[in-house]
Amino acid sequence: MLPEAVLKQAAEEMLNYGDSGMSVMEMSHRSKVYDDIIKTAEADLRDLLSIPDNYKVLFVQGGASSVFAMVPLNLMTKNGKADYVITGQWSKKAFSEAQKYGNPRKVASSEDAVFNYIPKLDKSMFDPEADYVHITSNNTIYGTKYNELPDTGDVPIVTDMSSCILSEPVDVSKYGMIYFGAQKNVGPAGVTIIIIREDLIGNAMDITPTMFNLETHAKNDSLYNTPPCYSIYVCGLVFKYLKSIGGIEKMYELNQKKAKILYDFLDRSEMFRGTVVKEDRSLMNVPFVTDDEELNAKFIKEATAAGFVNLKGHRTVGGMRASIYNAMPIEGVQALVDFMKKFEAENK
Amino acid sequence: MLPEAVLKQAAEEMLNYGDSGMSVMEMSHRSKVYDDIIKTAEADLRDLLSIPDNYKVLFVQGGASSVFAMVPLNLMTKNGKADYVITGQWSKKAFSEAQKYGNPRKVASSEDAVFNYIPKLDKSMFDPEADYVHITSNNTIYGTKYNELPDTGDVPIVTDMSSCILSEPVDVSKYGMIYFGAQKNVGPAGVTIIIIREDLIGNAMDITPTMFNLETHAKNDSLYNTPPCYSIYVCGLVFKYLKSIGGIEKMYELNQKKAKILYDFLDRSEMFRGTVVKEDRSLMNVPFVTDDEELNAKFIKEATAAGFVNLKGHRTVGGMRASIYNAMPIEGVQALVDFMKKFEAENK
Numbered sequence: 001m002l003p004e005a006v007l008k009q010a011a012e013e014m015l016n017y018g019d020s021g022m023s024v025m026e027m028s029h030r031s032k033v034y035d036d037i038i039k040t041a042e043a044d045l046r047d048l049l050s051i052p053d054n055y056k057v058l059f060v061q062g063g064a065s066s067v068f069a070m071v072p073l074n075l076m077t078k079n080g081k082a083d084y085v086i087t088g089q090w091s092k093k094a095f096s097e098a099q100k101y102g103n104p105r106k107v108a109s110s111e112d113a114v115f116n117y118i119p120k121l122d123k124s125m126f127d128p129e130a131d132y133v134h135i136t137s138n139n140t141i142y143g144t145k146y147n148e149l150p151d152t153g154d155v156p157i158v159t160d161m162s163s164c165i166l167s168e169p170v171d172v173s174k175y176g177m178i179y180f181g182a183q184k185n186v187g188p189a190g191v192t193i194i195i196i197r198e199d200l201i202g203n204a205m206d207i208t209p210t211m212f213n214l215e216t217h218a219k220n221d222s223l224y225n226t227p228p229c230y231s232i233y234v235c236g237l238v239f240k241y242l243k244s245i246g247g248i249e250k251m252y253e254l255n256q257k258k259a260k261i262l263y264d265f266l267d268r269s270e271m272f273r274g275t276v277v278k279e280d281r282s283l284m285n286v287p288f289v290t291d292d293e294e295l296n297a298k299f300i301k302e303a304t305a306a307g308f309v310n311l312k313g314h315r316t317v318g319g320m321r322a323s324i325y326n327a328m329p330i331e332g333v334q335a336l337v338d339f340m341k342k343f344e345a346e347n348k
Numbered sequence: 349m350l351p352e353a354v355l356k357q358a359a360e361e362m363l364n365y366g367d368s369g370m371s372v373m374e375m376s377h378r379s380k381v382y383d384d385i386i387k388t389a390e391a392d393l394r395d396l397l398s399i400p401d402n403y404k405v406l407f408v409q410g411g412a413s414s415v416f417a418m419v420p421l422n423l424m425t426k427n428g429k430a431d432y433v434i435t436g437q438w439s440k441k442a443f444s445e446a447q448k449y450g451n452p453r454k455v456a457s458s459e460d461a462v463f464n465y466i467p468k469l470d471k472s473m474f475d476p477e478a479d480y481v482h483i484t485s486n487n488t489i490y491g492t493k494y495n496e497l498p499d500t501g502d503v504p505i506v507t508d509m510s511s512c513i514l515s516e517p518v519d520v521s522k523y524g525m526i527y528f529g530a531q532k533n534v535g536p537a538g539v540t541i542i543i544i545r546e547d548l549i550g551n552a553m554d555i556t557p558t559m560f561n562l563e564t565h566a567k568n569d570s571l572y573n574t575p576p577c578y579s580i581y582v583c584g585l586v587f588k589y590l591k592s593i594g595g596i597e598k599m600y601e602l603n604q605k606k607a608k609i610l611y612d613f614l615d616r617s618e619m620f621r622g623t624v625v626k627e628d629r630s631l632m633n634v635p636f637v638t639d640d641e642e643l644n645a646k647f648i649k650e651a652t653a654a655g656f657v658n659l660k661g662h663r664t665v666g667g668m669r670a671s672i673y674n675a676m677p678i679e680g681v682q683a684l685v686d687f688m689k690k691f692e693a694e695n696k
Binding site (some may be wrong): 001002004007008010011012014015022023025026028029061062063064065066068069070073093097100101181183187188189190191206207209210211212224225226227228229230231234310 | 349350352355356358359360362363370371373374376377409410411412413414416417418421441445448449529531535536537538539554555557558559560572573574575576577578579582658
């Protein structure tokens with residue numbers, strides 16, 4: 001979902017952006033007007049996340065799946081090893097991609113319990129010679145998130161924040177690199193954003209494709225070749241919108257309220273229950289089940305008919321999952337809980 | 349430029365596509381409604397270009413610059429060598445990317461004359477053991493194009509058609525692989541389309557990032573991860589538009605008329621002249637000069653003031669360049685020629 005105000009503005013500006021006489025889709029990425037768009041988007045994102053000056057913001061393409069390869073190709077280049085914490089399908093994919101390029105190590109995994117928790121991590125578990133530690137901050141499919149960052153000593157943490165970025169404050173300085181596809185909380189699919197500490201750039205392996213070399217994008221302010229201009233423009237509109245409603249602090253407050261409505265109900269319900277251990281619960285993705293497969297199926301069917309779409313849990317987890325990203329209003333969550341209450345009463 | 353009809357439709361459908369109740373930007377790429385959008389876009393492109401059944405159409409990200417690496421990673425894998433014809437900056441970049449992954453060879457180059465012609469190519473010049481021959485069909489910066497395909501025997505031709513695709517009919521069966529970024533003649537930046545003969549897929553090097561392995565996209569119908577949904581949707585609108593006006597044959601007719609107006613004037617003018625040898629002239633990009641640098645600068649300044657934007661030639665060529673892609677109307681070309689006539693009369 002995107003804020004309606006953003007979609008309206010995009011529609012209004014479709015044929016004529018500002019006084020340019022043309023659509024953002026038609027602009028040269030080397031034009032002054034487009035340069036303003038991408039620079040303003042970056043400045044607003046820096047503002048929203050208080051990104052320190054020694055971090056670069058890069059707009060790239062190819063989704064987090066592409067960054068899974070960029071990370072080892074660019075960073076696993078000093079000692080050729082890295083530590084991965086496995087908390088779901090995406091971290092597994094990131095790990096498996098890294099195996100092509102060196103010796104990543106699985107430090108811990110919650111696969112033993114279908115990823116319904118974040119492993120307890122202790123500094124002694126990490127290799128001080130690893131080039132980085134990779135984590136997935138929020139796990140879309142399983143509904144977990146890191147509520148505390150592991151202590152990795154001097155080893156930089158690289159994290160995939162695709163499904164939680166902009167949902168709560170982040171202390172960027174605690175990370176070496178943060179990356180996220182835009183399509184969950186930021187803008188339309190097609191742009192991927194990388195926030196990276198400058199000193200980590202510039203050591204890519206020789207076999208790195210030019211477009212996967214972070215230095216290429218850092219040196220050219222993300223304009224080495226034509227960027228996904230329109231997607232970046234819409235991200236910029238979302239950043240402005242977030243600033244206008246009070247920034248990340250305000251968004252976080254709203255997200256906590258929304259999640260609390262749902263989790264409080266799950267904790268009281270005699271039919272439904274959340275699947276994730278309480279301390280690791282995500283603010284964005286809330287998986288839940290009843291203890292009866294048939295009842296789950298009935299619930300999904302009736303909920304879909306009532307207009308609650310995409311509630312089916314991932315096939316590896318089963319049950320249900322509510323995704324309550326930034327753009328989901330509090331009323332939407334309340335309506336879902338009301339529907340669940342009614343369903344519970346009717347199916348006791 | 350994009351057809352105004354396409355931009356209008358995109359604006360109208362921004363908040364509600366069809367009866368989906370949501371924007372294309374908000375749809376899950378796994379939804380039925382989005383599946384229709386991407387499948388229809390592919391079917392219409394197949395129809396427009398009469399793409400044979402043994403060719404796959406892949407929607408990827410990262411621009412032609414990414415494909416420069418995908419080509420050797422996926423195709424330079426039998427004998428580890430390939431033949432490159434160098435006709436401009438883009439083929440140079442493609443060649444230099446291939447050098448990372450094997451032994452590409454420069455077969456011929458027109459760099460000796462600032463790329464103002466397409467080298468004469470003879471079958472004997474090509475290595476029959478090369479895994480492929482790489483060419484750039486239309487050279488944006490220099491305004492040349494292949495008006496005849498080289499005979500490479502059994503060696504498949506791979507071509508970058510970023511700046512001429514959909515401008516004239518193509519016999520796809522004569523190529524092993526055709527690729528193009530969308531942003532010149534197809535749609536908004538952010539999607540890159542690959543048309544490839546099926547038997548060429550499946551032999552990627554082990555070091556190939558998953559997202560650069562063409563098999564990943566072929567096996568998953570371009571839905572391995574979230575594609576650039578909105579850009580593909582707009583490309584689909586452009587394909588429908590092209591079909592509605594009479595397809596590629598009609599577009600080609602229009603493009604020939606447009607180019608003829610400009611080239612005829614350049615051939616008659618006593619002040620301006622085209623820079624490219626006649627038989628290799630592009631239909632899309634028309635570089636021209638006067639023999640006086642100061643006059644060039646004066647022309648660009650006055651033309652810009654009169655509303656003719658982006659007329660400055662690339663810094664490596666100097667002078668002027670008119671880009672007359674599909675979406676440029678014949679009236680636009682006529683107006684430019686009228687302006688040039690007036691300028692010539694005033695500056696004799």
